[in-house]
């Protein structure tokens with residue numbers, strides 16, 4: 001229990017029933033989870049395969065896995081009969097809710113009417129499906145329906161219930177789309193992200209045998225960031241925990257920032273109702289930040305109504321003043337931020353990786369990227385467009401999905417038309433209509449005799465050649481290592497030539513670079529040698545990928561869930577660019593929080609409503625609290641007096657949250673006072689740095 005205070009140690013040791021650690025930012029909640037995993041294994045005889053820890057983001061899961069790995073390095077099991085064996089850390093389940101859901105669904109697919117190799121579609125695919133269905137080009141409308149469906153799914157509402165509860169014509173229409181959408185996914189043997197949680201929860205609720213099996217497999221559960229679980233996730237936890245209720249949840253109601261996704265704070269209260277024996281532990285010492293940072297965070301969040309009384313103090317001393325810089329526009333802000341960061345780093349002899357630039361929306365990142373690149377400052381972007389959202393990667397994923405699941409019609413359409421191979425839209429339409437009538441997938445339809453009456457030889461020939469090619473790869477994908485097959489796939493589809501045909505040289509080169517990087521990464525994932533653990537459990541860790549050699553099919557099955565950033569070895573010394581949402585649970589010595597304006601943070605939708613929607617402003621305030629509390633040593637805020645919005649330049653006001661921080665007691669110096677432009681100053685700094 002070294003490196004734990006009394007309350008933390010109590011939380012780690014407590015095993016008499018369900019336990020909730022409710023505490024503010026930086027108080028060591030995540031530390032409780034990692035230490036408790038080690039405690040269960042080293043002192044209580046648990047085997048890693050019986051422990052599952054879930055969290056929200058892939059990055060947080062990766063970090064947790066690393067922390068646990070370090071704690072257990074070189075340690076041995078204490079399980080009776082297995083004493084002295086090396087702890088098989090790779091058998092621990094440390095992952096996001098979604099990857100836990102995938103693991104369960106892959107193994108129990110038959111019980112929910114899926115094949116084990118079902119596909120996972122992402123939000124974009126989901127958008128297209130809905131768009132196709134309502135035949136509308138109004139993106140706003142499609143997105144509204146998409147959100148509505150997602151909320152229904154997360155609230156465990158069936159299409160029938162949704163239709164029955166519809167309040168107006170719009171909702172009624174959405175409910176009908178919902179019904180058709182579910183039917184379409186079934187036909188494609190595909191699930192969306194919401195299903196990954198909803199389906200296992202429904203399965204556990206209805207199938208006792210399966211539930212028992214999983215309750216027996218995962219005997220202790222740990223849940224980080226509990227405040228952001230939604231109704232579905234809560235059900236899943238509850239059903240997995242069962243009557244034994246062996247779990248520890250940790251969370252902070254002031255950091256609930258996913259209300260818009262149906263996360264509900266009521267889950268915190270519900271826990272107490274469902275588990276009356278719940279043992280609640282509070283942590284009060286903050287180990288992360290200086291007193292100034294903590295005080296600012298506390299005074300912002302004090303403006304929200306309190307659910308639970310929490311005190312937070314720090315031993316780290318007052319620390320540096322928090323700076324506020326007003327900038328002319330976003331370009332000025334980026335130049336100024338990077339200038340101040342460079343100077344700060346020079347003064348403190350710090351490293352690039354000690355710095356994070358946090359912002360509310362992804363669109364704010366681009367200008368920072370440009371300037372960092374120009375200045376040759378290494379950076380990594382997180383929470384932004386995932387590698388998997390890039391068109392070229394989605395193209396290749398479509399092939400991989402099709403190899404994994406021939407019934408995946410969206411993947412079929414994308415793959416068969418990219419690169420073009422003489423299959424036109426008229427052909428696809430005929431094929432689609434035929435497949436719809438015959439109730440088979442597009443892939444299956446290609447081989448049916450009856451299709452010959454509908455399509456000419458010239459139309460059918462390229463389709464069959466394509467399907468033969470995919471089929472050959474599928475047959476081999478179960479046995480052969482991924483790397484060989486990936487190379488063959490690349491050659492077989494002439495993707496490189498296609499890129500150089502379709503795009504200008506620079507774009508093609510960059511896209512091809514992404515493709516190679518993606519394949520390299522897949523191959524690395526596919527050829528890692530098995531850890532000398534003990535008996536194979538058949539189910540793996542983390543993102544659903546154990547560190548074992550994987551054949552292509554196994555790799556393909558998890559591809560949709562992964563984001564490149566975590567698989568790639570990151571530049572070890574780089575500035576982090578991140579949305580506030582994606583920074584949850586993480587910490588950085590020095591934080592630059594940019595775009596602190598009304599309309600950005602709090603976000604526009606939340607302040608323009610007349611009258612202002614209190615609940616949304618409160619959520620924005622929690623987001624601000626999360627942002628401030630990421631900083632360990634220093635915090636720098638900036639805001640723009642003007643900002644470009646959809647070709648217009650709008651005048652901006654500083655965020656109300658700056659005022660709420662009560663910084664004015666000792667006004668910090670502002671960058672405005674300096675007569676030089678940020679560009680000049682960057683140049684002078686460079687001159688200073690280069691001998």
Ligand SMILES: Nc1ncnc2c1ncn2[C@@H]1O[C@H](COP(=O)(O)OP(=O)(O)OP(=O)(O)O)[C@@H](O)[C@H]1O
Pocket residue numbers: 003004005008023024025026027028029030031032252255286287288584585586587629
């Ligand atoms: N007892 C302790 N002694 C020393 N350092 C600690 C202790 N507990 C936690 N820390 C450190 O304090 C920092 C914050 O801990 P942690 O990330 O676990 O907090 P948290 O409560 O999970 O924060 P958040 O709410 O942001 O997720 C980490 O660097 C952690 O290593």
Ligand SMILES: [Mg+2]
Pocket residue numbers: 029030031224585
């Ligand atoms: Mg944490």
